Amino acid sequence: MEKNMEVVIVTGMSGAGKSETIKILEDLGFFCVDNLPPVLISKFAQLYQHSKNKEMQIALVIDIRGRDFFGSLFEELITLEEMGISYKIIFLEAETEALINRFKQTRRRHPLAPEGRISEAINVERGKLERLRNRANIIINTTKLKPKELKEKVRDKLISDKKEMDLSISILSFGFKYGVPVDADLMFDVRFLPNPHYIDELRPLTGETKEVQDYVLKWPITKQFKVKLFDLINFLLPEYIKEGKSHLTIAIGCTGGKHRSVTFAEKLYEELEEKYNLLLEHRDSDK
Incomplete structure (x- = not known):
């Protein structure tokens, strides 16, 4: 019986969300093992190959807790490759300040700092994991991600919805006042559009609401820009596919990231959702 084995190795910084990720993969049907000593990876895969399951999805958490192993x-x-078993590596990371805050909130000790300073342990861990990070197929920064957003990212990276185009797209709204996203492939500035912020009843709302969307989209300049922007994106995406690109981040920014950029991100999602695998994130809408 021919078998199709999918192995996902979850690794990365302590406190970056590996435990949450393994729960997500378990919900997706993966057989999950946390903190497996690396020396047992190939033996575990070999054992699982002899099971009766034709379709096998295995997720293994391997990290610095393995210490000498x-x-x-x-x-x-290398042994997995020699066995003809393909694998993907998901590497989770976060900014140092965020990691420190998470350890303080959970009151857990860093595995490399049972008695010492967390910040020093984090720096040491980054150095030890650098080579592995360079081998990763998927790198996810969880600094600002909520559990739901992490779940969407993991699904987006691993699960193909068999859309017409084999391209995954992240649509991100943001506020320029909070800094531009460094991972954007395409970035559009909508600060020239009429701003709902100056309308008292619209100020507390976001571009996810009909009231704000109706206001932003009613102006002739907005309608003209929307046509031109969507035409450009629909032209570009097939060209990116021809070049072999598998993931694209489209960032749309306004001043605060609450009204105009959110509106256009929502509308772009509606424009593309029938053809592509999409992830929608409003980075600054709650600020």
Whole structure:
């Protein structure tokens, strides 16, 4: 019986969300093992190959908790390749300040700092994981992600919805006052459009509401810009596919990231959702 085995290795910084990710993968049907010693990876895969399941999805959390065993990880990856088993590596990371805050909130000790300072342990861990990060197929920064957004990102990276185009797109609204997203492939500035912020009844709302969307979209300049923007994006996306691009981040920004950019991100999502795998995120709408 021919078998199709999918192995996902979840790794990354302590406190970056590996436990949450393994729960997400479990919900997606993966057989999950947390903190498996790397020396057992190939033996575990070999054992699972002899099961009766034709379709096998395995997720293994491998991280610095393995301590002395962690160094054998790369040898085990070579063994998987020799066995003809394909694998993906998901690497989770976050900014140092966010990691420190998470450890303080949970009152857990960093595995490399049972008695010492967390910040120093984080720096040491980054160094130890740098080589593995460079091997990762998927890198997710969880600094500002809510659990729901992390789930969408993991699904977006791993699950193909068999859309017409084999391209995954992240649509991100943001506020320029909070900084531009560094991972944007395409970035559009909508600060020239009429601003709902100056309408008292619309100020507390966001571009996810009909009231704000109706206001933003009613102006002739907005209608003209929307046609031109969507025409450009619909022209570009097939060209990116021809070049072999599998993921694209489209960022749309206004001053505060609450009204105009959110409106256009929502409308762009509606424009593209029938053809592409999409992830929609409003980075600053709640600020």
